[in-house]
Amino acid sequence: MSAFARFATVLLAALFATTLVAAMFNLGAPTVDLPGAVAAQLTHSGVAHPVAAVLLNFRGYDTLLEVAVLLLALLGILGVSHDDGVTTPTPPGEPVLQALARMAVPFMILTAGYLLWVGAHRPGGAFQAGVVLAAAVVLLNLARVLPAWTRPGLLLRLGWVSGFLIFLAVAAALISQGHLLQYPPAWAGALILLIEVGLTISIGLIMSGLFLLLTERQTSP
Amino acid sequence: MTLAFDLLLALTLLWSAWRTLASPDLSRAVVMFIVFGLLMTLAWARLGAADIALAEAAIGAGLTGALLLDALGALKSGAPSKEAP
């Protein structure tokens, strides 16, 4: 990029930044009371935490599409990762790291289960639980206890799609009753828990796949 | 008093973001990005968004950091493909 184009870009960016900052100081009061609207419907949503209610009930459609986007990214990585057959020799795993990994992973799984369960009442939920699970898998791979995923088997593929399919099945079952993703109030809590369990497993496996499908780390012999 | 803390945190956020983009060494840039992710976690906690703080700590600093470090290692050691033309 020529020096002139670089300078012009920085100048325009500075101008844009000044405009943004000036606009932010001149905002009027909000015209719509969103927290009030959420609080009014919270008892009918099936969960007690407002963010969980918004994520899985009021804006459940966004969450459905988000899991689909995650799956699409995974498919993209699967398409790009090419097993060249070129394997670099990996050094053997360190015993302290392996011992640490083996001790930490059960606690991480327990933490993930707790986060999933407590998400209905307090900050937590399916996404945080799924990512803690993924972190446990990545830790096992970094300690060379778990090999990189070069040929994903059927069970793994089922795990990847299960979250999206469960959510889609619930949406399809409900669409005959009324509008899209409108839970009957008596069933809302149970349906949300079912969807969250599927999401946790799926998100954990997909996020692990984002790391493990790219790396070339094999287990120590 | 707490406003001073917020101001300081916002300035440190901007400083770490600048260091991420302006470091000549790529591994230093990635480390500064992980630092940025952890500072973002603090910012989310200050904004009263505990769910986002949990997610940012695990995803932004943790998973993205691991992905970037792994990619950095692969970019430094990898060579053009050895497949037959």
Place this chain on the structure above:
Amino acid sequence: MSPGLIYALAGALLFVLGATGVIVLANLLRKILAFNLLGSGAFLVLVGLAQRDGGTDPLPQAMVLTGIVVAVAATALALALLRRLHRLTGQTRLPDEKEHG
């Protein structure tokens, strides 16, 4: 001057910094880093402006949660493409990006 407004301003500056980085920087890994800064800035603006009068608003918080997950998926895909490009050509810049000019 509430915390929400302070972080919204920081987010706006982060957004502009990230956008400039994506356009100006030549190395693809740096572009990916700048793209993440861009996303984080946008998230701060979303939540900061909604909470500029104090209080907590669950709706932008849920949107940002979704956004963080999508951003990590996009970053992972971008890194996979970068590693493939490097495997095939040994370059970490796009072919039409000149050296420092």
